[in-house]
Amino acid sequence: MKQIEVVAAIIQHGDKFLATQRGYGDFKDGWEFPGGKIEPGEEPKEALKREIKEELAVAIEVQEFLCTVKYQYETFYLTMHCFICELVDSEITLLEHEAAKWLTVDTLDSVDWLPADVEVVEKLKEFSIISR
Numbered sequence: 625m626k627q628i629e630v631v632a633a634i635i636q637h638g639d640k641f642l643a644t645q646r647g648y649g650d651f652k653d654g655w656e657f658p659g660g661k662i663e664p665g666e667e668p669k670e671a672l673k674r675e676i677k678e679e680l681a682v683a684i685e686v687q688e689f690l691c692t693v694k695y696q697y698e699t700f701y702l703t704m705h706c707f708i709c710e711l712v713d714s715e716i717t718l719l720e721h722e723a724a725k726w727l728t729v730d731t732l733d734s735v736d737w738l739p740a741d742v743e744v745v746e747k748l749k750e751f752s753i754i755s756r
Contacts, residue, residue, distance in 0.1 A: 626700040631672040632659035632741075633709040634690055634748060640726035641748065643735050644679075647722040650699075655735040657706065657744060658721070668705045676709070679720045683712035691747045695740035706744050708751070 634657050635642040644658045660675035662668055669686045676684045690706045718724055725735065729752045732745050 627703070628700050629662050629703045630659055630705070631662060631668045631675065632657040632704050632706045632744065633672050633676050633684060633686075634706055634744070635676075635684060635709045635711060636687075637711060637726065639728055641728075641732070642716075643725050643727050643732075643737075644718070644721040645723040645735075646738075647718075647720055651738050653722065653736075654738040656738045656741045659704075669707065672707060672709070679718075681717040681719055682715065684709040685712055690751060691744065693740050693743045695743070697739070702740050704740055704744070706747070 633642075642658065643655050646652050646654050646656060658676060658679050659672060660679065662671040666674075672686055673684060676682060687708045687710055690708050693702070693704045693706065695702045695704070716724065727734065729749055732749065737745055
């Protein structure tokens with residue numbers, strides 16, 4: 625079974641978090657935290673900065689590690705390292721996604737998250753309660 629290792633940015637702006645809707649692939653229209661594959665020899669934080677630049681045309685500052693999610697999809701096994709991030713630039717441009725929404729902890733459940741991201745949402749809720 626194919627194994628994929630990725631990074632995801634939980635981009636925080638005030639009390640809101642960025643959710644993005646996939647515009648391509650098997651999971652088109654599903655909601656996720658933006659990010660992507662780690663290239664060989666690349667550090668997770670560097671991969672995250674590169675992926676966000678490629679997907680959202682914006683620079684981020686990686687703040688802290690949130691969690692690693694391991695999820696078995698039908699055709700591959702996913703390991704996703706998730707980090708809390710902040711925008712360096714204020715304007716995002718959707719280069720690969722159909723839509724984006726800024727969600728509060730209370731509205732995180734208002735979108736249809738991809739299966740691996742559901743676990744991240746739960747961790748984020750716990751993190752947000754602790755950090756208040």
